[in-house]
Amino acid sequence: MEPNKILVRGYNLMDLVGKYSYSDLTYLLWQGELPSPNHSRIMDALLTVCLEHSLNSPSVDATRFVASCGVPLQSAVSAGVAAIGDWHGGAIEQAAKILQEGIADMKDTRLSPKECAEKILRDVTSRKERIPGFGHPTHTKDPRTIRLLEIAKEAQLLGSHVELAQAIESLTEKFFGKRLILNVDGCIAAIISDMGFDWRLGKAFFIVSRTPGLIAHAYEQMYSEKPYKSAQWDEIVYTGPPERQPPK
Amino acid sequence: MEPNKILVRGYNLMDLVGKYSYSDLTYLLWQGELPSPNHSRIMDALLTVCLEHSLNSPSVDATRFVASCGVPLQSAVSAGVAAIGDWHGGAIEQAAKILQEGIADMKDTRLSPKECAEKILRDVTSRKERIPGFGHPTHTKDPRTIRLLEIAKEAQLLGSHVELAQAIESLTEKFFGKRLILNVDGCIAAIISDMGFDWRLGKAFFIVSRTPGLIAHAYEQMYSEKPYKSAQWDEIVYTGPPERQPPK
Amino acid sequence: MEPNKILVRGYNLMDLVGKYSYSDLTYLLWQGELPSPNHSRIMDALLTVCLEHSLNSPSVDATRFVASCGVPLQSAVSAGVAAIGDWHGGAIEQAAKILQEGIADMKDTRLSPKECAEKILRDVTSRKERIPGFGHPTHTKDPRTIRLLEIAKEAQLLGSHVELAQAIESLTEKFFGKRLILNVDGCIAAIISDMGFDWRLGKAFFIVSRTPGLIAHAYEQMYSEKPYKSAQWDEIVYTGPPERQPPK
């Protein structure tokens, strides 16, 4: 940046604004280059597919509680972003790590995707862990996965990481006793890995995707709603010791 | 700070640790001087009286939701602190401002506390506002106010701001149709004003008071509890437009 | 939201993903309807024009300091979002409020834009305040304003709020002794007002615009940089009292 000029990755920002979409420029910031038309299309899908998931989402709850407290908009949104942790959006990062390490391993060992998937699941289950990016408490078939794979196919972006993810999905029944569907986190993980993103940027997609929704929730809570409903004192079960007197 | 030495308001921190309490040193940081024994005693009471208020508190809810998401302890606590806004703890600041401006006004105008209280309430009600620091949704007699005033009396700290606050309380029925009790926020506001604190530090007392409790809630949530219960999808009432098709 | 289906403002999210851009769907969340092609174009420009402003930005500094501390990505981004306050991005909100109230006033009073601008500036200067959205410490001609107005013109979106903003700009020299340029905050404020957005959503544009950049800064700081440079102890000027002994 210098007076009257803002350079982003070598481009004058003003040469980009109005020509490239928000998703294109996000791609530029994170990858260092502008996307190809196919990458541009899938980028937009990746950043919109997690746009909203109603109140049934802890980042929205955190945002709504903070928004109820008489704070400016950004404080409520900030609290929601802070909630995008390992168990809420974080599966993208974890799944992308597993897939990227799996593909690196396949290059060394010449395993097939199915063999590699087997190895990954054996490893995960031997540590009695769950496999991030697979299974969903509400959806039996994640509509977001289906849509993303359609678009990735049209954009000719189905690569080795998606293939490995699908191999894992098909083996989940064998390892866990029930089929765990490739959920939206796992699907984003596979696609961004095929696009060359570092797994450590996994949460970034979820953060950007959810931010406009967090803003909409905060705005509604601040200007159109009663304070967000906390547990009421007669609903709370006190689990501490019985009433007692302090010494002396 | 220099190598092997940390100076706080002129004192070597190591000369203070073990001799002065946490509340004393908080007072030193905020006032610039160590407290007298009476100020020391009331300071401890001010910083403990809001220690805990169960789950029925939006800062605790925000902390618990973020703590459910797979984040480190400080992230959950940070979200709870962000919730200490104008409508949650913020009444201390607002009430202290009104009381400090009232006392300044009394010096200029030679009004009595009762006359000044009347003027304040006339002003507030003419703007159709509420009077911060008075009234409570759950408590009919705020036990924290009673205890604080006892201690302030013992410590010979009942000054003009407390007197003005009590004058306001006794006139609430006349102005609002029902008695609004001096609640803990209003009482803290009056006492810290008598101690010489700037009203803009009002929230500071609530923040410090609640932080150990936010930590205890975050810790319990992270290591002993199931994810904090969000609204479930079948409980949420969708209020948007009916289902429709996008154009084209 | 229900199993296998996510409804956003009446639309099935899966019917939107891949067809509408991130900016379109952000518009849908904030306005309740999908944008027209012209609104779609300007929306993308509004959300990209503040994408990046280098390290010379307090939200980036906050993000980098937190990112230096061994925290997950979202914590660093969350701190940056919390910094988007009244003096950093907040001018959009304040300027939009002034412009929207000005236009409402013009409808009542039949003032011309120039007369209304004069009234606004007289009012602001009589309170010895600054006029939000005008002036810039680094840029003498804000390149972002120029570009946004170009695009707004192409999209046939230059309405009464932009006209009023330009009337204010042309009068700044008279009221402040030097010309204060319509900066990017003021320009966004005028355009979103012409698009029908509530001024209380002003910061929302800056938050979404800056989030991908905050992520890029956090990622670089976490994985490619030494800890972000704080003031060193020999640079800090201690302004407290001289060294002293505690009583007793």
Place this chain on the structure above:
Amino acid sequence: MEPNKILVRGYNLMDLVGKYSYSDLTYLLWQGELPSPNHSRIMDALLTVCLEHSLNSPSVDATRFVASCGVPLQSAVSAGVAAIGDWHGGAIEQAAKILQEGIADMKDTRLSPKECAEKILRDVTSRKERIPGFGHPTHTKDPRTIRLLEIAKEAQLLGSHVELAQAIESLTEKFFGKRLILNVDGCIAAIISDMGFDWRLGKAFFIVSRTPGLIAHAYEQMYSEKPYKSAQWDEIVYTGPPERQPPK
């Protein structure tokens, strides 16, 4: 909590306020019981020893940058709390984990403290890691460690974890080529372990200890200072690609 009554760990909060210090009640919240007089004394020392460390601290920098942006007090403090991560205060948690696992290991294996220290350091260095809680960039002898150990000795609280920590310190030269002093983080870790605290509460001590200082910094920044100094545009080294034109 019920109307007119607040129960904390079995005690009526009003029976505690004015009798027990802030540190005592923090102990009650975190341990479930009131402290003995010796635990009470050391608790106060533990919560004050990290009170302040000047601007040379990333949590203070984060607080000051956010405080510069026109936000309420709690937002700035919240950002500082979010910065108390693995590399800023987090060493308490990590060191306490190592010490608590070491003591558990000694019970099983009947190793002496010196043998256990040797085993720990061999393990750490074989993974090419550093040993948390030892070494300091500024202090050659951490004055806070000296003071804490004095108080712990007076309070008859020097137990097996402190002994193990000192055994580690005496072996650091052998393993790292230079003596790494037991710093304040390591010392707090050892003492809280001797007091029976779970290592996962390690950061809690640092958070409570720093909060009054973060508040004092935020308050000073908001009401007495110019905006906190960011890197200026002519100081920033742009490391991106040279200026270029977008395609087409």
